[in-house]
Amino acid sequence: MTSLSQLASARTLALGDGRYYRTIVPGVLPIIAVNAQGTTLEVQRWGADFLAETFASPTWPSDAKEPISLTVLEVLNQYLKVDDVGIVKSTIQAAATIYPLVYRHTVSQPHDDGPWKLMLSIKSNILQRMDSAPPGVRICCVKFVQQVVLVQTPGMPVDPRRPEQNDISLTILPRDHPLMPYGNMEAEGSGLLDRLLDIIHGNHGEALLVTATLNALGMLIQRRPMIANRILSSVLSFNPLKLANSPMTPKSKVIIRSIERTTRALLLNVSRRNPDANLHARINQYLDRIARMRIDVFDESNRKRPAPTEPTDGLDTSKRQRLGAVVPNPAPVIPPLPPGPVSFRELYTLNTDANTANFDVQIFQDRETLYRILVPILHSVDEKKLGQALNIVRTRYLAKSEEAARNNANAANGVSVDDDEEEYEPDFEPEDAEQIINRLDSAPPDDGPGPASSAPLAPYKLPEAPPLTEQEAQRYGDMTIRRVFGMLSAIDDASMKSKGSKGGFNRLAATTYDQDASITILCRLATRSAAGLDDPDGNIKSEYEVAKKGSFALSETIRDALFNYIMYDWRRRIDIAINWLNEEWYNDQLQVQAARQKAQAAMNGDAANLPVPKSNYRRCALRLLDGMMAYIESSDKVLVRFISEIPELDREILQRMxxxxxxxxxxxxxxxxxxxxxxxxxxxxxxxxxxxxxxxxxxxxxxxxxxxxxxxxxxxxxxxxxxxxxxxxxxxxxxxxxx
Incomplete structure (x- = not known):
């Protein structure tokens, strides 16, 4: 268990950062090998899963995978001899991802024949399992065969100037390679492709294998145009409804639907990616034919005679008319009235047809027209049906009259209408002390002036929050600043500029609710919040001094956050740096003006002791410039703009040049x-x-x-x-x- 926990920790570390794979894989190979000391079946299963996951991971490049893949071939060859389905499946998946890497290594270094011989042994073992292995293993074998066909068929023309971007295919193999003859490799790839196509035309009882093969063919069509027509011709001659000829069972129906949907999805993707009009016509014709066949298979109503809709007991109306028998009139079905008060329309409505009930006779503006329609209708009414309808309406009226009289009598006696009905009252268990206390707490007070509904509600006031300490206020302020800058970092500057926010001297801050408005507010919080707080004033209360220190510390925190935000991408955020320094310079000017006013007011006093306002602009400008100096290159003309647009320059700033x-x-x-x-x-x-x-x-x-x-x-x-x-x-x- 200790080794498994350590291996799990190593796997978690590699999943977090793909750079650790190249050091972790050589370290775990001696532990997960079949002939390792103290190895168990669980460790071997973990090792097979880890190797399959490692070489399929996109977090580290294939160039780094290639030398590591050569070291695991012996372990994979040993795993294929273990009698465990899970280990064999993971091993075949790992071999499928390693096969192109070993192929490229052998092409570039033909003198190193050891890895290729091991790969041939692994390939032979896997291909022997294609027909006799369990379904899960056969699906993994299909994935391996797909990779072999990808590698051993010609791909797109190679670019000798960019060999690292060339696809691993038969195109990169020299004609005179000593270990891999070109003709043999091409013939083997073509034979394995025929083997895949034979699967879809064979037995459809194994639906998972057929659908896996169809999905594998989709990638081959996309990445190997030279064999795409051959695969499409085979797929277009494929009958996904082959099982419909045998007796239909629920299982066969599911299999047919699965294979048919996979085939349709494959052809639709091919049609979407290929602009050839002739191919589109062939695919559409095939899909239409399959759709008609599917309707014929699953639509049983078109194949069977529908059940008779007339009664078979000799009481059909149309037949009795021909036989001359007397047909009894069925009793009309009258819907009950809704509970509560009803209108005259509901009382006299006996027909359930909504069109008849909602018919408005006011549409007849001319009385003569209404008479010409109404008189023939009244003559055609059956007297028996009219009498039945009158009796139903009379019964309804009497029932509603008795109900209204009973309700009035109960209301006069103070008895609820629902008191006559017998209610179900279960025998509750005795309440414990805690339940009684909870029920009493939720009950209204007994000594109130009246019912709870008539008592005026007293105004509710939330309790005041406890005062924050200086440390808490500083901590909450820092959290807010970090949250704001984290939100700003997630905003795309280009998308914000595309909104067309107005700039210039006439713009107002925080009117567009975009990035520029947020930055302006933060700059002014950093500069204006500390304005005048450094000046001593004997009349300031002690509690205000705490707020003063907190405000000043908060402004410094915002300055630090602004500096870090700008330096993260200073070339694109040079506008923010210039706006920030403009706000700092403007704030310094306000403080100097306030100091002069105090000096003029204190001419009769000791004006020499007035403190000189601290210049935050010069300090922030030097800090930004020093931060940029480490990254400025000779082609960064943005420095000219930064130096020229900041509001004030002195000798120390220009000494940086x-x-x-x-x-x-x-x-x-x-x-x-x-x-x-x-x-x-x-x-x-x-x-x-x-x-x-x-x-x-x-x-x-x-x-x-x-x-x-x-x-x-x-x-x-x-x-x-x-x-x-x-x-x-x-x-x-x-x-x-x-x-």
Whole structure:
């Protein structure tokens, strides 16, 4: 049990991440082998299932599966000799997925003949089970034969430039391969295809095998166009209703329906994928013929004589008329009146036909027309039927009159109408103490002013929630922020932009309820919530100080979340970064303005002790720029846009361009940013030229490009440098006196 639990843990690890398969499979092979020490049948079953699941898993590529598949061939060969249906089925499934990998390995390395010999032994064992094995094993054999036919039939033409994308087929096999002769492989594939087609034309008693073969043929038609016509011709000559010629039983009916539906689904998929009009006509003609045959088989009403609808006891009306016998009139069936009060229409309605009962005589506007219709009808009424109808209406009227009188008398005496009926009252068991308490709690109070229905309802007020501590408020705020950013990460930016949200200076935040509105709200929560809270105020209460600290911490949490959200895909989310920095700069300006107003109000006091507002904009801008510097490439022109659109630049921000120029591949991008700022942001021209001059003096790789710009913007720097060089050269050539 310990080994099984450990193996199950390894399987769970591999299912979570496909990269572990290449290390787990070699580790478990010595444990699950047939000749391993201490192995049991349960371990071998687990091993067969694990190998079938491993090589069918799409979580790791076929290139990584190929070397691992060569190591498990010996284990699969041993499993085929075990007398257990479950092990054999899983082994055949694993062999079906491994066969193309071993084939490709042998094609590329013909000198390595060991894996191919083992694969031939496994293939021979499986093909021998095709006719005599249990149905479940035979279905797995059909899957294996399908893979062999896929591999050993010509596929699409190969592309020598992209060998990794070529399909594994007979096309990649050289004509002179020493281990796999081309002619033998092609003939074997054609013979196995005939073997599959013989299954659908053979005995239909095994419906699962026939449907499995039809499903296997569908993939062959799709992936091997060279043999598609051959398969379709065989399928179109196939009779899925073959069992209808034998005596029909419930089992045979189910088998016929299953095979017929699978065949119809196969042909409809082929018709949908193939644009050939002639093929569509052949398939539609075949499906129409099968549909007619199905109706003939299952519609018993068309094959049998219907049962007689007339009575056979000699009392049929039409026959008695011919014989001259007296036919007794059956008693009319009158529907009962509904309970409760009834209308005159319901009282006089005796015909159950809804069309007659709902007929409105008001449609006859002309009385003369109504008289011409009504008088002949009254003359044709049978007197006996009219008398019966009058008696029924009289009986109804009397019954309703007695019921109304009885109800009035009971109401006058205070007796309920339902008191006359005898109710069923079961003998309940004695209630225990807990049941009595629950019943008393749910009962209305006895000392009330009157019935519960007449008492006014008192206003209900929910109890106030307990106050949150600072830690709880911070934790709940962090949870909300993470939830909001998780929702934003799931939104596709392209789909949000396609909605046509209005931008520019006239837009309003949170009017479109999209990603842009959510980001704007978060940016303003991060910036405006902390505005003014750092200023000391002696009149602030202690409980407000707690909220102040919590608000400030919440704003920092939002800033951290915004930074992480932008850096996750900063090239696409550069607009969000620019909007965030604009909000930070605007908030800093508001704080500076508020500080100046306080300074003017405190001119008579000690204005020197007023704190300087903290600049969040500069700190966030440097943080974003430092984060981008690690990932910026020479082709990322988005940096030019970011530097040019942020609201304020200083020397420390532009010094990042000098640091980025230390990378030889990003020198041109740094020079481009400085050149753009000099041309389109005149307020920072002096800082830009200073940074460029510093770059020219300290960075040899940037000197040629920086020199071109300095010759236009600050030529005296180059002239001074030339004079210094000339003086140095003249001093070096002075004649030294001989001592």
């Amino acid at each position: 000098k640091k980025m120029a230390e990378d030889p591949e990003r020198v041109s991008l740094s020079i481009m940013v400085l050149q753009f700022l000099y041309m389109f942001r005149p307020p920072v021209r002096d800082i830009t030229v200073d940074v460029l001059e510093d770059m020219w003096r300290t960075n040899d790789r940037a000197k040629p490009q920086a020199k071109k710009l300095l010759s236009k913007w600050r030529p005296h720097v180059l002239e001074t440098e030339n004079e210094v060089k000339m003086e140095a050269m003249n001093g070096s050539y002075e004649v030294q006196p001989v001592s």
